[in-house]
Amino acid sequence: MNNWVLVCVLLVAMGFAYQFGTMRSRSLVDGKARMHSRPVHHGLLVALWCGLPAFTVFLLWSLFEPGILRSAVLNQLPPDMAGLQGHELEVLMRRVQSIASGFGVSDQPAAYELAAAERLRSLQGTGRLAMIASMAVLAVTGLVYALRRLSPALRARNHVEAVFRVLLVVCSTIAILTTIGIVLSMVGEALHFFRFVNPVDFFFGTVWNPRFSTTGAGELGQFGLLPLLWGTVMVSIIALLVAVPVGLMTAVFMAEYAPGWVRALAKPIIEVLAGVPTIVYGFFALVMVGPFFHSAGLAVGLDIRATSALTAGVVMGIMIIPFISSLSDDIITQVPKAMRDGSLGLGATKSETIRKVVLPAALPGIVGAVLLAASRAIGETMIVVLAAGNSPILHANPLEAVSTVTVTIVNQLTGDIDFASPQSLVAFALGLTLFAITLSLNIVALYIVRKYREQYE
Amino acid sequence: MDIQQAQPNPPAAASDKRRVRVEKSLQRRHRAERRFRFIGMSAVVFGLGMVALLFISILAKGLPAFWQATVVTEVYFDPEIIRVDPRPVAQPGESPAQLREREMAWQTQVTMVNWNRILEDSLIAHLPEAASARPRVRQLVTSGERFKLRDMVVENPGLIGQRAQLKLLADANVDVWLKGNIDRSLPDAQQQLPPEVRAWADQLYERGVIQMRFSTTLFVNPDSRGSLASAGLAGAFVGSLYMMLIVILLAVPVGVASAVYLEEFAPRNRFTDLIEVNINNLAAVPSIIFGLLGAAVFINWFGMPLSAPIVGGLVLSLMTLPTVIIATRSTLKAIPPSIRQAALGIGASKVQTILHHVLPLALPGILTGAIIGVAQAIGETAPLLLIGMSAFVAAIPGTPFDQSTALPVQIYLWQGNELRNFFEARTSAAIIVLLALMLSLNAFAIWLRKRFEKRW
Incomplete structure (x- = not known):
């Protein structure tokens, strides 16, 4: 399943969760109790519980999966291939990936390539399944948990707004992160440069002639x-x-x-x-x-x-x-x-x-x-x-x-x-x-x- | 009246002397006043004159480039010359990679057809005396047009054996010659075309076979090196659009969110002071520094692709962020506190107050600021050069992850082209497109402000 489709499914699920939440919240009222929060907030809270944990899993997975898969495939290559470096390794990985995806390569693939591709494909398949399964479990658990927690006294508005506030704080730190990024990247690479060239020669040199x-x-x-x-x-x-x-x-x-x-x-x-x-x-x-x-x-x-x-x-x-x-x-x-x-x-x-x-x-x-x-x-x-x-x-x-x-x-x-x-x-x-x-x-x-x-x- | 009466009566000579002196000094001071005023006025006129000079010179150079020398002729798709197999189709049991291999082989075969000969034949029909000098005749039409014929046949194999009326772009040098962008009296050695080709071009132009026609090439083609007359802006334009989209999707929401936080929620403490100072300084950091950031962080550390609009979009987003934040904050500041107090007074939470009352009222101002920021971002060149967007890309990018250039970078690339007398006009035309895009964005922002702005 494509990542975009997955995200869309998650969004749809959050939409449903929202609907469940508001419906349940309305049925809670029944004219008896005074609600602390409006149904909207109950709905949003349920949707957040349903979506956020699953989405976190998705993010972490997408971040770490390629590296893990790569090392798993490389580990089981025949020992004589283990010495491959840099460019050749990349070519090999590209070929293995392209065999595993079913697109194939135009010449005859070697046996070890086929084996690696087979392993890659099976790992990808199980990994994907595990991710989707854990996402689904988390989404359903979150949904059920949040639905069961709904009660007239639940301070849903405060919870939802706390999440909103965290989001705002995160956004406003991006400006700071940019500055830190600028300073760190420049200082880092400049220090790297000063390992080649003496800072005194750089700042007080009167000749600019950097050979190719x-x-x-x-x-x-x-x-x-x-x-x-x-x-x-x-x-x-x-x-x-x-x-x-x-x-x-x-x-x-x-x-x-x-x-x-x-x-x-x-x-x-x-x-x-x-x-x-x-x-x-x-x-x-x-x-x-x-x-x-x-x-x-x-x-x-x-x-x-x-x-x-x-x-x-x-x-x-x-x-x-x-x-x-x-x-x-x-x-x-x-x-x-x-x-x-x-x-x-x-x-x-x-x-x-x-x-x-x-x-x-x-x-x-x-x-x-x-x-x-x-x-x-x-x-x-x-x-x-x-x-x-x-x-x-x-x-x-x-x-x-x-x-x-x-x-x-x-x-x-x-x-x-x-x-x-x-x-x-x-x-x-x-x-x-x-x-x-x-x-x-x-x-x-x-x-x-x-x-x-x-x-x- | 009263004043005259109140004045004492000094000796007449002294009074006259003083009056003369005062009047002289007054004259001098008034002259200084007029001079000062004149200097001020000439400063304004200088500014206005520079705007006019800039725009008029760009328009005067660029507008003619939208009309290109075009050969309007009949072309015979000669079956004797075009001999190709039918297009390969997928066989059972064949992997997609193998099919693509065969497809490539077929395309090579189609490309190997002597399309030039077909072009030459159609030109020789107009110039019988040129039949003996085929390679020269070919110089009339830009070399990319043979691929147009090829694509027509690939699209519709039934064309083989037919005749069709086509508009073919003339070569860049022919365009330069006919437009008079090269000195016609230069000796042969300094001309870009051999004498007979120049004569043919003049002849065909007189007969109306070559016409100056409005050319859409500039808008629909990507850049080209081999066939300069058909080099276009489409690739760069699409690249710029992707980057604009990324800036809108990233910089605007994040900028608005951080402005809302700083203006409505943030307590006054060290941390928020730091963010504030930081944003003000970030707004004044030279754009090239953001390019260095992109090269070091996105390309070197994260391993993102070179020349991709996604990286350009990210860099431009970071650059635009302070603009959006500052504009949003000043809009939020202008909304009277009474509105917030009214909402809070009837029990709305802070978030509800902001989402339901403050933001909708601030929307026109926020949008104006955002659009101006985006317009600035698409005009930016320097940071894009550093993340490899100055590579030559002869395709229209399909996704933001493909290689691409951007409009300002395309301008930079074209101004450096060796064929100066053709590309000077073409570069100006590209500038016109860029300026038109930016001006329409700014005009939209002004319209938004005029239409929805509320005065409190």
């Missing part, structure tokens, strides 16, 4: 983080140089000057920029902006590479304009009106009020917004993959190609992932660095923004 992993273990190549980090910083600075003035002035104009209809029209349109996928920006940079800069550079006698830190940075700046503008807009509108009125009352013009009163008051919040935008820029991948030119050399010229941490992660992990070579593992060390940088930026930014909010609330 296929050329053998003889030479390791050089894994210096600094050129990548510098590329990241350079691209992010260019992005912020574009985004901060434009975003901030947009926010000021929207919050202080723009009439209602302009605000209602322009704000969502500019926020479209935040929703466009980054790969689209990357393509835009590669096809439009890069060639434009190149020919503009030729016109004034500058050698600007089409894919350079400048191209990537400017396009990334366009992408983060809406981050800065909408965050700053919120912050500027939070500055109390009394402060503006005071300044205007003294005879300051509107722009003087904004520059000398509103913006200084909003400064902490704006700094927070800029830090958030910076962390977004540092972690951005696709724009730099397409438009930064991928040349991991330490130089200070924004018109040349650079490489960043994110680009290198993509380069090192795309294609074959080999979790044993430093060439792949370095991606996790880079990821850990990136995670640490963005996390600290975020924490500082959120702290500043929160402090600022409290100031004016």
